[in-house]
């Protein structure tokens with residue numbers, strides 16, 4: 001079986017770089033230890049080898065399809081749901097009283113990385129079921145919990161998040177699905193939802209749609225949105241009764257073709273019953289729990305898909321011969337055997353680029369997962385700070401892997417030359433699969449607005465201060481290590497560029513000119529992401545300087561150290577271009593709004 005991820009790297013990030021052992025000391029996670037965590041990772045890898053990786057190509061070649069009102073998915077899905085129910089993957093991070101095993105997010109998300117690298121078409125089905133059940137567990141009544149969670153955690157029913165409508169994608173304030181109160185306290189929902197991932201398939205017998213809708217008479221905008229549980233079938237004393245949630249199509253897509261994406265119509269040919277979660281009009285705030293988790297999941301899926309692509313291109317580069325090495329004389333010795341392409345500096349550059357992006361992303365995502373744990377379990381002060389930092393980092397952890405993962409995979413495809421473009425090799429599939437990740441769960445444009453418009457300014461910029469403090473403390477430590485000193489100095493210069501950009505942009509905000517403040521939010525995202533990932537690499541670099549006990553560790557650390565060098569030489573300088581654009585006074589994209597500029 002081809003290598004699709006690296007367990008040693010994952011363990012190094014978990015236990016050495018981010019020292020997640022500290023979260024096992026929280027009361028909630030006392031059942032866990034490094035040994036149990038290693039067992040979880042190893043058994044997840046076995047599961048991925050057996051039931052995920054073997055189907056990655058087949059799920060693309062024989063995609064989900066819609067026929068006569070039914071959505072047909074790959075048969076392995078049924079097995080996966082049932083196994084996920086039995087092996088405790090579903091509900092792994094839930095409280096015990098809700099049927100979970102209180103697994104730390106750090107470990108649960110690391111397991112996701114293994115499964116997503118093996119086959120990025122499958123884990124979304126499970127992740128959405130987990131996310132939907134968790135939302136019911138957190139905000140739902142006991143009746144709703146009893147009715148839905150056990151079947152979902154057994155893998156008998158699947159969960160979804162149903163937000164998007166034809167006219168309301170990025171702007172949820174425009175959603176129009178309506179909800180009428182019925183005499184029994186439930187609601188009748190009417191409307192359409194599109195692009196609903198995992199919204200119908202053959203892997204489970206029922207679907208639990210966590211649906212955003214507007215109760216009749218609710219105020220306009222996001223303050224009038226409520227959250228409902230709307231199952232496809234109602235469970236009436238053990239028999240499933242159709243609830244008029246009609247699947248009218250499955251979208252045929254560029255990538256992730258084994259992951260269903262359906263169009264749902266509620267209440268068109270009879271009442272669709274929905275059950276309110278929590279209080280009316282507070283639906284969006286509840287939904288954010290699922291959305292924030294899903295953003296970390298999407299970042300992880302992107303990092304994982306690009307990881308699999310990296311290992312495929314690495315293997316190819318170690319097997320393919322082409323051309324000869326350039327001699328110092330500038331000539332080629334044509335009588336020599338062709339060399340492996342990995343010996344060409346340009347191919348090595350492309351390999352380093354992929355490694356730097358995917359491992360930098362993975363490290364950031366593990367940091368975010370650890371923050372999720374601290375935000376729930378630590379002292380009040382630490383919880384608050386962890387949550388603030390997590391809020392700031394979430395749009396970055398979603399966007400950087402999704403955007404730069406595309407570039408990484410494109411470089412992987414390039415390494416295969418003409419074969420990379422051919423269907424026989426999987427690189428083309430990965431490049432199609434990852435394309436969606438900068439679109440769903442909030443596009444890059446929307447994540448960037450969230451970052452600059454909300455996260456940077458919340459609590460008077462406190463989250464940004466926490467980020468700076470964290471980076472500065474790593475810089476301080478690295479300054480004490482001779483080999484890392486130049487990198488530490490470089491990173492401290494780059495940190496100042498974020499401040500420089502913000503000082504300039506803020507001049508717009510203080511004048512109330514938010515259009516210009518936010519016009520280049522995506523460029524600001526590029527700048528800050530680059531610095532945040534450089535910080536991950538410096539932190540990784542620090543861990544490579546410890547004592548080694550064997551040859552494998554020595555080589556392993558050298559490869560990480562060299563990738564850090566790559567990052568600082570080739571990627572980090574790109575902040576300068578972003579900064580130059582951000583400081584440029586030309587307001588082209590704002591001022592050209594009414595001009596016929598695109599003829």
Ligand SMILES: Cc1cc2nc3c(=O)[nH]c(=O)nc-3n(C[C@H](O)[C@H](O)[C@H](O)COP(=O)(O)OP(=O)(O)OC[C@H]3O[C@@H](n4cnc5c(N)ncnc54)[C@H](O)[C@@H]3O)c2cc1C
Pocket residue numbers: 160161162163164168169170171194195196197198253261436439440441442443444445446449
């Ligand atoms: C395969 C797939 C799976 C999906 N799964 C789900 C799911 O499970 N549940 C669900 O509810 N939804 C799901 N979605 C919907 C997805 O979240 C939306 O497609 C996405 O949020 C964008 O909305 P839209 O397609 O309407 O694009 P639009 O909102 O119309 O955006 C079009 C473009 O305009 C930009 N734009 C929009 N508004 C602004 C603004 N204010 N400022 C700057 N730029 C802006 C966007 O960045 C984008 O580039 C899925 C979509 C796909 C394709």
